Amino acid sequence: MKRRLFLGAVALAALPGLAYAHGPTRQKVTLTTEVAAEPADVWAAIGNFQDMGWHPAVHATAGNGGNEIDATRQLVLGEEGGPTIDEILYKYDATKMSYSYRITDVKVEVLPVTNYSSHLTVTPRDGGGSKIEWKGAFYRGYPNNDPPAELNDEAAIAAVSGVYQAGLDALVEKFGAPGS
Template structure:
């Protein structure tokens, strides 16, 4: 009986330490942009998983599998020989103008995230034109407690927000604001 009480006391004593050592929480970013073009025109520009030339940070895209599930793409950022991101498509619906993908390989120095997934969707606006929604979920680049500033939650959210905003701004510039 004493042993059972001792074990119970040991477990209770450890609980505060367990609560403090939970690690990172999943972060989420959702950004939208309204553009003057109709959804079909916007989808024509961004709906091909193999072509991300519409994003100003992407120097080149190459991949396999087209828009089929498990298709892959390799992005080169900035310039020839620049940093890279590898991604895989896991959901694609041309009729609903949406696709979802995951990053399979990126250095945290390039994008300070892990376990990143994202969804890109084009929707019609009641007033005409389109709304492009880009949302993602991810963990910070440093999986343990006490991350360095460049790999913490704030850095991860800021980096993903910057990527999304640059892409959406390019679409507004290309298609015009409503």
């Protein structure tokens, strides 16, 4: 009986520490925008996985496999010789104007995330035009407890949000806002 009480007390004493024992939690970001152009026109600009030239941070895109599942692309950021992000396509539906991809290789100094996946979708907007949704899920760039500020959850969310917002803003600039 004393042994059971002792083991129970040890287990209870360990419980508070368990809350801090796990690593990071999966973060999610979803941003949307609306544009005046019809969905088919927007999809024509962003629906080719091999061409991300519509995003202002992307200097060049090179890849293999077109829009087929397991197609790959490498994004060169900023300028020739700039940092790169390698990605793979795992879902593509031209009819639904949607595709999903994962990052397979990126330095956390470039984008402070790990295990990143993303989905880009264009849908009709009530009253004409299009709604563009870009969402992603990821872990912060530092997988252990007590991450440095540049690799914590907040840094990861801010970086992904910044990437999405810059791309969506460029699409509004290209296609115009509804009613403008």
